[in-house]
Amino acid sequence: MFAVYLGCLGLLLLYYLYQKTYSYWSSRGVPFDKPFLIFGSFFDVAARKKHMFDVIREIYDKFDTPYVGIYILNQPTLMVRSPELLKKILVKDFDKFVDRKVALNESVDPIAANALFNAKDQMWRGLRAKISPVFSSGKMKLMLPLMKECAEDLTAHLEQRAGETLEVRNVTKKYAVDIISSCAFGVNSYCLKDDNSEIMKFATKLVDLKSFVRSFSIFSYFFIPKFVDIFRLTLLDKVASDYLTQMFKSTIAERQKKNIMSTSLVGVVDDILGSCVDCQTTSKWLLKALAFFSAGNDTISMTISFTLYELALNPTIQDRLRQEVKETFAKHGDFSYDAIYEMKYLDMVVNETLRKYPLTSFLNRKSVSKYTFEETGFTLDKDVAILVPVAGLHFDPEYFPDPEKYNPERFTEENKTKIPPYTFLPFGEGPRNCIGQRFGLLVTKLALAYTIKDFTFERTATTAVPLGLDPGSLFLENKTGIHMKVVKVQQ
Numbered sequence: 001m002f003a004v005y006l007g008c009l010g011l012l013l014l015y016y017l018y019q020k021t022y023s024y025w026s027s028r029g030v031p032f033d034k035p036f037l038i039f040g041s042f043f044d045v046a047a048r049k050k051h052m053f054d055v056i057r058e059i060y061d062k063f064d065t066p067y068v069g070i071y072i073l074n075q076p077t078l079m080v081r082s083p084e085l086l087k088k089i090l091v092k093d094f095d096k097f098v099d100r101k102v103a104l105n106e107s108v109d110p111i112a113a114n115a116l117f118n119a120k121d122q123m124w125r126g127l128r129a130k131i132s133p134v135f136s137s138g139k140m141k142l143m144l145p146l147m148k149e150c151a152e153d154l155t156a157h158l159e160q161r162a163g164e165t166l167e168v169r170n171v172t173k174k175y176a177v178d179i180i181s182s183c184a185f186g187v188n189s190y191c192l193k194d195d196n197s198e199i200m201k202f203a204t205k206l207v208d209l210k211s212f213v214r215s216f217s218i219f220s221y222f223f224i225p226k227f228v229d230i231f232r233l234t235l236l237d238k239v240a241s242d243y244l245t246q247m248f249k250s251t252i253a254e255r256q257k258k259n260i261m262s263t264s265l266v267g268v269v270d271d272i273l274g275s276c277v278d279c280q281t282t283s284k285w286l287l288k289a290l291a292f293f294s295a296g297n298d299t300i301s302m303t304i305s306f307t308l309y310e311l312a313l314n315p316t317i318q319d320r321l322r323q324e325v326k327e328t329f330a331k332h333g334d335f336s337y338d339a340i341y342e343m344k345y346l347d348m349v350v351n352e353t354l355r356k357y358p359l360t361s362f363l364n365r366k367s368v369s370k371y372t373f374e375e376t377g378f379t380l381d382k383d384v385a386i387l388v389p390v391a392g393l394h395f396d397p398e399y400f401p402d403p404e405k406y407n408p409e410r411f412t413e414e415n416k417t418k419i420p421p422y423t424f425l426p427f428g429e430g431p432r433n434c435i436g437q438r439f440g441l442l443v444t445k446l447a448l449a450y451t452i453k454d455f456t457f458e459r460t461a462t463t464a465v466p467l468g469l470d471p472g473s474l475f476l477e478n479k480t481g482i483h484m485k486v487v488k489v490q491q
């Protein structure tokens with residue numbers, strides 16, 4: 001009998017705890033997405049049934065309120081839908097939302113703890129100020145020759161495989177790793193030239209989004225930081241990061257031996273590592289360098305791949321882009337910095353790719369103190385996670401009519417002005433936006449200019465239409481890759 005009482009008491013206690021936890025939003029009068037048992041709103045994501053991109057869109061579409069309370073497991077998170085409120089969070093009242101709600105544990109994962117993306121308040125401010133000049137347009141121009149070498153390797157690679165049906169993500173990833181290794185670390189990784197490149201192998205392993213352990217770690221970093229402490233999870237794969245750290249270390253040692261601190265080994269440029277070794281201790285910089293390596297290569301390669309995918313499905317857009325690229329090349333005789341920026345249609349195409357395929361389906365912040373939304377009078381507690389539903393905003397027909405359609409015309413000079421601010425956020429917004437935006441756009445456009453000039457990309461029976469997003473991946477990735485035929489253009 002006593003056991004039955006104890007059991008009932010236990011059940012009552014559990015019910016009480018459940019009610020207490022999952023009434024966080026209702027007790028504050030905030031409209032909320034009903035949690036599924038103890039899993040909250042992201043059960044399908046955790047169970048790998050749906051991609052986060054789709055789940056965020058579904059919740060965004062279910063409501064029309066300025067914000068929605070959701071639970072990620074037991075963690076209350078505020079999804080902010082209103083562009084006006086986003087302006088406050090991301091820009092106007094940035095100081096109250098300076099940090100991201102991500103795990104930070106120096107002893108478990110020194111690389112993540114030292115990355116700009118994860119750094120908190122004062123440390124972040126110091127780091128951002130030091131790193132920003134590295135991404136100036138002056139520095140980009142200096143790096144352009146290195147980037148062009150990689151773009152030439154890309155065309156040579158495609159030349160060899162012309163006529164074949166390729167999985168393009170694999171090829172563009174090689175290009176991105178070559179560029180980042182070369183510009184950032186002065187290391188020639190030769191991924192495009194050498195199918196067995198060690199750097200490529202470890203760059204893939206570093207953030208292998210297909211492995212369960214990696215995707216569990218990444219999910220925990222963003223949504224259940226406690227798991228990082230409990231299971232001692234690292235954001236990047238340990239074996240791969242050890243290998244790459246060792247490789248960069250030997251690069252630095254060689255530089256020091258030759259007394260070339262601020263020029264990259266491959267020759268010309270005052271690269272990221274070069275300019276940074278002077279301002280921090282080497283080991284700390286290695287950790288930051290590695291974080292850049294991982295931030296850069298997937299974002300760039302996926303943006304190029306999704307663009308090529310849409311161009312293969314939309315030959316008219318592809319032809320128009322090729323015409324602009326050829327005319328610009330004929331005028332400049334080269335893809336100089338100015339030539340790349342002169343191509344308006346290329347810019348429209350890339351923007352439309354970033355709208356339809358925002359690689360990170362959401363942005364995240366947290367309230368560093370209590371904060372009252374003047375518009376509604378609602379006071380947000382300290383330390384609550386904020387989720388910016390980029391996937392929802394980019395597909396909201398009010399901001400982007402006929403959102404499933406790939407339509408670069410949305411981004412003509414005239415139409416751009418009609419897009420309400422804070423509804424197009426591929427690189428985030430405000431002081432904590434993407435620091436690599438200029439770099440990412442330049443190398444993406446360069447790859448597209450070089451390839452579109454000389455090749456056509458064609459849909460085949462193996463091209464997945466529509467794409468089926470891989471639910472295990474944090475980024476947008478098609479389950480079966482992105483396949484298309486590449487054909488040399490007759491000059």
Ligand code: HEM
Binds near residue numbers: 296299431433434
């Ligand atoms: C097409 C390419 C890229 C896209 C779409 C992209 C997207 C983003 C987004 C959405 C954020 C979050 C911004 C926010 O929270 O407001 C971000 C942050 C960041 N990105 Fe990128 N990114 C790209 C390329 C790169 C590259 C090439 C690098 C480095 C070489 C880079 C380094 C970073 C870093 C360090 C942050 C954190 C900034 C901070 O917290 O201060 N990204 N990126």
